[in-house]
Amino acid sequence: MQFESLFVMLIVGILAGWLFGRIMAGRGFGLIGNIIVGIVGAFLAGLIFPALGFAVGGGFITSVIHATIGAVILLFLIGLVRKA
Known part of the structure; x- marks a missing residue:
């Protein structure tokens, strides 16, 4: 992974x-926590979506939408772990 792509993902x-x-x-972790969840969600989306066959390409807005979906998925998984 190149520095530019890492920077853009951040x-x-x-x-x-x-x-x-x-x-x-009401379900987040505060501003800093949400930013961390967003960054991890971006990396999660960058790994999961291509494996599922979804093209992450298409521009900056598409990447933000995919990273947001990754963050929501991450929050769902964190919620499952908290309940256990």
């Missing part, structure tokens, strides 16, 4: 974390 993750905080109001 920026996308930060935006996705902020968007995630707006979508899941």
Whole structure:
């Protein structure tokens, strides 16, 4: 992975974390926690979506949407672990 793609993924993750905080109001982890969940969600989406056959390409907005979906999936998994 090149530095530019890592940097872009971090920026996308930060935006996705902020968007995630707006979508899941009341269920997040605060501003910093949501940003971290967004970054991890971006990496998660970068791994899962290509394996499932979804093309992550298509521009910056598509990447933010995919990273937000990854963050929501991550929150769902964290919720399952907390309940256990």
